[in-house]
Amino acid sequence: MSDITTALIHHAYVPPAGFAAPQPGVFKASTVLFPNVAAMRNFDWKDKSAYTYGLHGTPTSYLLEERLCTLEGGLQCLLLPSGLAAIASVALSLLRSGDEVLLPDNAYGPNKALAEGELKTWGISHRYYDPMDVQDLAAKISPQTRLVWLEAAGSVTLEFPDLCEQVRICRARGVLCALDNTWGAGLAFAPFDLTPGSDEALGVDISVHALTKYPSGGGDVLMGSVITRDAALHMKLKLTHMRMGFGVGANDVEAVLRSLPSMALRYRAHDEATRQLARWCQGRSEFAQVLHPVLPGSPGHDHWRALCPNGPGTAAGLFSVILQPRYVQAQVDAFCDALKLFGIGYSWGGPMSLVVPYDLASMRSQWPAQLQRGTLVRFSVGLEAAADLQADLAQALLVLAR
Numbered sequence: 001m002s003d004i005t006t007a008l009i010h011h012a013y014v015p016p017a018g019f020a021a022p023q024p025g026v027f028k029a030s031t032v033l034f035p036n037v038a039a040m041r042n043f044d045w046k047d048k049s050a051y052t053y054g055l056h057g058t059p060t061s062y063l064l065e066e067r068l069c070t071l072e073g074g075l076q077c078l079l080l081p082s083g084l085a086a087i088a089s090v091a092l093s094l095l096r097s098g099d100e101v102l103l104p105d106n107a108y109g110p111n112k113a114l115a116e117g118e119l120k121t122w123g124i125s126h127r128y129y130d131p132m133d134v135q136d137l138a139a140k141i142s143p144q145t146r147l148v149w150l151e152a153a154g155s156v157t158l159e160f161p162d163l164c165e166q167v168r169i170c171r172a173r174g175v176l177c178a179l180d181n182t183w184g185a186g187l188a189f190a191p192f193d194l195t196p197g198s199d200e201a202l203g204v205d206i207s208v209h210a211l212t213k214y215p216s217g218g219g220d221v222l223m224g225s226v227i228t229r230d231a232a233l234h235m236k237l238k239l240t241h242m243r244m245g246f247g248v249g250a251n252d253v254e255a256v257l258r259s260l261p262s263m264a265l266r267y268r269a270h271d272e273a274t275r276q277l278a279r280w281c282q283g284r285s286e287f288a289q290v291l292h293p294v295l296p297g298s299p300g301h302d303h304w305r306a307l308c309p310n311g312p313g314t315a316a317g318l319f320s321v322i323l324q325p326r327y328v329q330a331q332v333d334a335f336c337d338a339l340k341l342f343g344i345g346y347s348w349g350g351p352m353s354l355v356v357p358y359d360l361a362s363m364r365s366q367w368p369a370q371l372q373r374g375t376l377v378r379f380s381v382g383l384e385a386a387a388d389l390q391a392d393l394a395q396a397l398l399v400l401a402r
């Protein structure tokens with residue numbers, strides 16, 4: 001099965017005897033009973049050969065793990081109560097006092113906050129590298145570097161890095177690389193097979209996914225995953241996962257299982273509407289720059305084109321605009337307030353379009369060379385009709401003419 005959508009619908013599932021429904025059952029448990037004391041002593045909670053305790057997995061959570069491996073091309077999966085918890089668990093598992101972690105300067109903000117907060121107090125240092133300069137990444141890897149975070153596209157500013165070259169550099173230097181794959185979602189590109197069809201087997205070591213976004217798709221679940229293709233690395237991550245007591249609720253797992261089969265269709269719809277709106281914004285004089293990797297001229301467009309097959313369904317539903325510097329913050333805020341269909345709020349991947357103005361200067365160690373000066377606004381495009389969203393943007397822009 002070459003198509004992910006087909007694979008996720010026709011995924012292996014064994015229903016209870018005599019009840020051959022294709023939709024999976026939902027199992028909830030803390031206690032799991034053993035047939036006898038000997039079995040209790042013998043069962044190993046570290047592998048999936050037996051169920052031992054609800055926190056360590058149920059048929060429902062195992063099924064979601066398997067389907068996420070199918071989606072992303074991984075072999076092992078851990079579920080966590082949020083995307084951020086998934087990010088934090090990777091750091092917690094792999095970093096020790098004296099180690100260093102590298103993050104792209106456009107990394108997901110709370111990942112940076114973790115590095116600047118807990119990791120720092122635990123004696124783990126961090127440095128930010130320029131996501132658009134592979135030489136800068138190479139130069140910043142030191143003997144203390146244990147982990148490199150990657151993001152494609154980057155958060156908020158959506159620069160698309162030369163992901164293949166970044167992974168090659170980490171490989172050559174023997175440093176683990178973890179991709180925050182929430183944007184690509186397993187659909188825009190294959191994180192564990194970045195050079196399909198070539199002899200070079202190139203992939204990230206770890207893919208972290210905020211299932212809160214497209215896999216949930218409803219704006220009503222918080223969950224994250226950590227996917228690997230290396231059994232020893234997975235076991236290291238899993239031991240931390242178990243010792244920390246991270247777990248997810250069966251109702252939430254069910255919600256994600258229910259949404260997964262429609263994920264590729266939704267992603268494609270988000271993508272198509274986002275391209276339309278981003279191109280429309282490019283024609284508006286209020287904006288100094290429109291940031292979206294599918295737009296020629298947007299930072300990293302060539303890298304996106306090289307990695308992601310052209311055509312719809314290969315980019316997420318996010319784009320940002322930088323307003324002309326003549327607009328002051330109050331005007332930009334008024335523009336956001338004037339939008340009627342774009343809710344003011346964080347996150348993305350759900351049915352409703354959202355907008356957030358960002359203070360980019362406070363988020364980056366230096367103003368990125370490829371970006372114009374001005375106030376940045378990020379749009380997350382939902383599943384509303386694109387024409388309605390475009391009309392909404394047009395009416396809200398009228399406040400800037402006042």
Ligand SMILES: *Cc1c(COP(=O)(O)O)cnc(C)c1O
Nearest residue numbers: 082083084108182210212222223
């Ligand atoms: C939303 C998001 C996360 C975190 O997900 P939560 O479930 O909200 O904690 C991580 N990385 C990226 C890129 C995100 O957009």
